[in-house]
Amino acid sequence: MSCPPLRLPRRGPRPGWFALLFLPALLVGCAPNLPEQAEDPLPFVFRSLDLRQQDPKGRPAWELRSPEARYDLNRRIARARSPHGLIYAKGKPLYRIEATSGTVLSDGQVIQLEGEVRIQRLGSQPVLIEGERVRWIPSKQLMEIDLRPSATDQDTRLVAQRARFLIDQDKLELRGQPELQRWTRVAKADNKGDNKGEGKGEDKRVPPKAGGTATATSKGKDVNKANPSASDRAYATPAPALPKRRPDVIIRATTADWYPGSGRLIAIGPLRGTRTLKPGVVQTLTSPALEGNTIQQVLRLQAPVLFEDPTNKSRLRAQATLLDLEKQIASTDLPMEGQFGDLQVRGEALEVQLDKELATIPRGCQLDQPGDSLRAQRCQWNWKTQVIEADGNVVLRRKANDQITRSQKLRGRMGSKGLAVFTTPGARVQTQLTIPKGSGQTTKREPEPIRL
Template structure:
């Protein structure tokens, strides 16, 4: 038979009394009762089981004081374990704690940490925590911070839903990495797996030494802090002011560890005076190169280039086009076909394409001679 809440609470209190040795008793006088003194115990040990008799949570402390009238225990350096299906899931510790109503509410303060048990090492910290075991809820009101590998998640406040393994970050949540600051409206993080879901608008700022920051915006974000891979939900825009580069795309993946951005959906971009389109995009932020694996379409004033694939480096300003290349110029309606063309962005922001040794076929349309008076032939002399 499952015990009622009051019975369970009495069980917890009995365990405290059995483990503790009171250093101060309750002295009574025949006329005026003395004010009860709190009991000081050598150790505090609270344990709770779930409906199936499996351990649910436990809390220990090397020293605690217990007020019988208020049913409040104050503990020094409390340590605890939270279980899931009877197995240890999280380890929790703090500088001090207050246990209210024999475990109905537990308040922790002073460098509170909640650590995922296992090799992952993901950690949630805060200055003040309110733990309600019956609701499987931990509320963090003092500087909540979550860390996973080199990623830090911060917010003004947070709620940890233990049964769902979900940390709700609210109030200006941020994802921080060296050189990266990502802001979003709200975020949900799952410490055991590292999964992250963020509601937008999303703004990511990537610092560049001596240059303006690169900016990436999206309507939402999904990914994993452990794998350091995130998907920006359309519409996605990328801006690099130093390289005069703008890209608008659909769902876009950002690999933070490899500094790689890719999209399997059509995109449009502007690189100085070039307007670029493609069926997909891959960009390496580390070496400032971009690759269009299909449907390359490049336009600039007076010229239009189409190719199967294109590559360019927005630092060296080199451009390469390969596979069924077709370059059309307005002047004389010139059409050039080749298997490969390359070019260099000039000071005016346009590219002058040349053939790197490949065979080139060029068609020219010469405009007809303008009408006018017939020319007189000079006299013929013999």
């Protein structure tokens, strides 16, 4: 007796509803007569699965394919192996989806992706969103990632305990101890040694093969089509890859919202950033919140901002601060104050070049330590060499003998106790001091080095 034709459950036609296409099936079993108490039927096994949906204008909205699927007619559940697909925007591929396995509920109303789930934004600024369990609701354009979510671009990775991806808003909401990890670009370092194959834009993982799509070789050439379609190119686009070494900068927050397309980032704190100089030596940065852009690689930290470095016992307090991640520069045009050992520092602005270990007060520099003070238009301190320079209308005051020294430039060095010793090599200085009566000093002698 021949088997009855397969009829899949369908709802009434609606504009834009997806077509559920199953290619020739391998039926597990078929009986000519059903018993009075029939057992649950075994699921149908299909050679491939193809889910598609259109937007109200008839353009593709999304698609999901699988080389093999099992369909339960009664429960309207399809379990797919190695599903992969595309999400479109205005009819053009915008995101590529891959997973180890998937479960399609209610003929596509909810799709559960599990295993190694990868959601990659296509284009000139590729972004890779990953997780181990994703609940996708196409009608709401929403993905909920509740197991190991992360988002990666060329230099940055965002991780959290859970995340929500609002596809129509192109917005990723990270909740549960979100963390921004940043790798500093090191010339020729990421393409050699331990990071071989981890260069920018290089990913040796082979994209999945969809039914009818072309296969890309290791050189990126299409071996099946001379003119691949936009869908074919989307499946062949490599994902961003980061170096295997530990991140150079880590910033932890309470909540974070990131827009993969524009790179905009909003993080609410309290924030705590760390930068590891060497094992056991960590610089720290704190702020209430930040707003920035991962593509432009800039972060604007809200006041108050506190920077601490244990190597030189330095502590800087500043107002709103701009952090340029690419140039490794932190700067503010607002008043700041700080401490280096026993030396108190104030200024009307500040610029810190982290890679050069150089701090500059471009205007309104004030340096104070027990018994001495210095005022200048500009000051600069290299905390690696411990050299200090003061420029422009420099006035050095010492309580001892009410000494006042004026010069256009003074140069000094930080001592072991955090006290600065200044000299004036080749510079013209004017010194005024008061000598106590009865000292008997009548001869002129060379002035001793100026200690600040």
